[in-house]
Amino acid sequence: MSKDKVAAYTMETVTAVRNNDIVKVRELYASGKNLECCNRFGETIFHFACRRGFTEIVEFFMTTANVAHRVVCNSGRTPMHDACWTGTPNFECIRQVLQSTPDLLLISDKRGFSPLAYVPRDTLGEWSTFLEESRDILVPKILR
Numbered sequence: 001m002s003k004d005k006v007a008a009y010t011m012e013t014v015t016a017v018r019n020n021d022i023v024k025v026r027e028l029y030a031s032g033k034n035l036e037c038c039n040r041f042g043e044t045i046f047h048f049a050c051r052r053g054f055t056e057i058v059e060f061f062m063t064t065a066n067v068a069h070r071v072v073c074n075s076g077r078t079p080m081h082d083a084c085w086t087g088t089p090n091f092e093c094i095r096q097v098l099q100s101t102p103d104l105l106l107i108s109d110k111r112g113f114s115p116l117a118y119v120p121r122d123t124l125g126e127w128s129t130f131l132e133e134s135r136d137i138l139v140p141k142i143l144r
Contacts, residue, residue, distance in 0.1 A: 053090025
């Protein structure tokens with residue numbers, strides 16, 4: 001992680017994402033703010049948006065701002081790890097990420113766990129249905 005990315009991780013940017021304020025996020029982008037920012041542990045605001053299931057922000061990051069989403073924090077977790085970790089999965093948000101980068105499901109963190117290892121037990125049925133219905137997008141693109 002670069003010093004520039006850590007320096008760009010400002011309260012203004014974090015608060016906009018934390019509040020799911022797409023209008024503010026768009027304003028920050030339009031003003032030239034670096035949205036490829038991370039905290040000192042390498043966790044990006046893309047990780048955060050995926051963990052919270054902020055579909056509109058995730059889509060904006062991926063399609064308009066071109067924020068890198070094939071990133072890992074110091075623990076080796078990808079944004080997909082964070083999307084899987086949540087107790088209330090937002091499958092629309094997860095689908096957006098997987099349509100672009102299905103390989104993220106196959107990347108293990110430093111503990112050796114793939115994103116699906118973090119899925120809470122009480123959501124396994126929902127995940128099973130989602131994965132079955134999403135078979136068409138689950139073919140790796142880069143790891144082939």
